[in-house]
Amino acid sequence: MKEPEINVGIVNAQELHFTLNAKFLAKGETVSGNQEVSFQEGGILWNGNVYRELTFTPLEETASFSLDDVTIGLNFHWERQETQHFPGTLKLVVDEGKITAINILPAEAYLTSVISSEMNATASLEFLKAHAVISRSWLLAQIERRNALRTKESGFFPFVKTDTEYIRWYDREDHTIFDVCADDHCQRYQGITRASNPVVSKAVQATRGQVLMYKNSICDARFSKCCGGVSEEFNYCWEDKQYPYLTAIRDSQDETELPDLTQEEAASKWIRTSPKAWCNTRDNSILQQILNNYDQETHDFYRWKIRYTQEELSALIRSKSKCDYGHIIDLQPVERGKSGRLSKLRIVGTLKTLVIGKELEIRRTLSESHLLSSAFIVDKGPLSDEGVPEWFELLGAGWGHGVGLCQIGAAVMGEQGFRYDDILLHYYKGADIRKLY
Secondary structure, eight states: OOOOEEEEEEEEESEEEEEEEEEEEETTEEEEEEEEEEEETTEEEETTEEESEEEEEESSTTOEEEEEEEEESTTSTTOEEEEEEEESEEEEEEETTEEEEEEEEEHHHHHHHHHHHHSOSOSOHHHHHHHHHHHHHHHHHHHHHHHHHHTOSSOOOOEEEOSSEEEEOOOGGGOSSSSEESSTTSOOOOTTSSOOOHHHHHHHHHTTTEEEEETTEEOOOOEESBOTTBOBOGGGTSSSOOOTTSOOOBSOSSOOOOOOTTSHHHHHHHHHSOOOOTTOOOOHHHHHHHOOTTGGGOOOOSEEEEEEEHHHHHHHHHHHHSOOOOSEEEEEEEEEOTTSOEEEEEEEESSOEEEEESHHHHHHHTSSSOOSOSOEEEEEOOBOTTSSBSEEEEEEEOBSOOBSEEHHHHHHHHHTTOOHHHHHHHHSTTOEEEEOO
16 A cells, blocks of 8 residues: 545635745646635636636645634634645635635645644654554544445435434534545644654654554544543444444553443542543643643643533523523433443423434533533532522533543553553554554
């Protein structure tokens, strides 16, 4: 197998401003400097002409381009825009009445940027090598999956909707014109905006072509910031599939017993306490290695809490769901995964009652951006004269979906001297590491 080229969707807008920082070839012309395109008449207006598609191919090996107003942390509390710089080819295509900018580059160059973008890339070499393998595995697995979906006759519907429930999951099937996006929905990719740490380059080179495999398939190697002490299983977050290498595990060497967190009593005890785990750390020297500046704005993540007044919660749910539940009477757990994360939650209101899921839909419905995770229990305040709780407090565990590798836990393992293969096989049971190219 040859090293593949990756198509990364960067930004989608009516107008794009970008700078070619070297000589590029486009429509038979050599161009450089500031450029502007806009959506017009169903195409891309550039230099007085309208095109269906535009490709800017670098004429120099070290050429780069800069894109203005790229959104990072879309819909998260750290969302912001910045100018970002990218190597490789820039391709512009029309998609749903806007222009999408796609960066085309070799897989290993993409991975070097991803690991620098996902974290502050000063972590131990062994942790970075582990991350290189899982990022490469996830990437190639998604490309395989996308190609397979193209050949399916029936459409793919990532939701179930009835009169009593709305179950929606968000996965990479959202993307049809490129392989992966550049934000947290896939893997953070910010090109060469942040200088690559030499240790990251060393980690990528040391593991070049290596992926996690289970039997004859590349592992869909998911990862999140902090599992909260127990990792989650795939089917509680996305479609109802089970992967043997994505089982629930305790994030600890000493504590191996797995409490049954699908049961309310055990989940409540687990979330209200702070059990020992690799990701249960407040060591700033480790956290600063893997959390970017805006990630460091999140302080409590192993255990966290948030309180809403009745007015705040009912308005929030009405705004996010586009449904009027009236006053919120209760938030009732219906189904929990192996890590205690809710995959189904019943919202009981004075005007409407509905079960929602899966974990990301729950997190989006109960927050202006995203709850840190769906592993939470609910405490309620006293009843008002109208018989509704005056407030709701969510007590939660972990940061992210919790499936696969726990980044903070793995970073702690790296600091404690574990090799990258030990780290990988702790989180992905039954998998093995193979070299594809």
